[in-house]
Amino acid sequence: MTDKVNNDNKFTKQQPLRHSLASVTLNGDHLKINKQLYQILVNKQEAINLDVLRKKYDPYLDQYDFLVGDVSSDHLRLRGFYKDNVQTAIDRKQRAIADYLMEFCNPGGPYFVLQLLTPVHHYKTDSRKNWGSTKKHRQSARLRKDNNLSYRHHQPMVHFKKRETGKMSKEVGIHHSFIIKKRKSSN
Template sequence: MNRARIQELIEQRMSQRKGLYQVTLQDATHFTLNGHPYLLKKNYREAFNGDSLADRFSPLLTKYDYIVGDWGYDQLRLRGFYAKPGQGEEEQGVGCINDYLMEECNFGCPYFIIQNLEVAHPKRPRKPRTRRRGRAEISEEKKPLKEPALSKRRHQEVRRVKGKGNRTKLVVRTRKDD
């Protein structure tokens, strides 16, 4: 793909997402995104822009307690963080927001932190329980196959042959029918 084709695909994707989400400001720190309430905790260098947030927002971000938006190369990047430890990976805890801003964002870039006031935790699929109580267990015993004694086999011939030392061996050969 050449650069013009990639830019064309980006513009096509942006036009599809345009108007998908609506941001309505209630006051300087409270706003709703499609009726879902959020609180603006920090707005470093006036980075918060409701229209840009609405264009870049994804429904996957509703499961996070905090969302950090940072600007780099005129693009808004959003990343979610959990408030309680143990909900996600260690890097997704609220204590790692400063590490994220220092290590993964451009130095001195404008950023904002918003708090999700109604977190929509995804439901985890339940594992079906297995019933053990009251179920009769069926056990099958394997019976070894019984072969007839060597002397009673009609299609085979059995001979005793001297082996090494004083040992004798039984040699079983299939009879040839003439």
């Protein structure tokens, strides 16, 4: 009976890999995963296991500046974070790492934090965010605004004649009071 239960348990079966195995090498406090070089910032309770990391690392994680890995029930969970200056959700930024460790990781459980050293990611900043901060930009914006206002004054205004309505009668019911209007005929 226990053999049948163990065969049906999804967690005891070997999970298929959805990506190729990563090339992971450790050199002091630096860790190279594929072509990415990381510095180990925190390695609580020797959480870094190269064999498990080789299997769990997905190339999708290459885009992040920080990697956090926590071990729970002999399973490694990896999560990526960006630098604080990147325009992304606040829970994906570097300042959210401490909150993530407090809320989602087992208290006292082993975890590690890696910081990407190379290649350095270059992010586009939103040029509209700082637009208008210089005197020249403010003046050009004011001129455009003034030009648009003067242009609007030269356009002819179109007026539509309002339909005339006349008051017919006022009826008061038990719960309602309303007015019936009838249009005046143009005869």
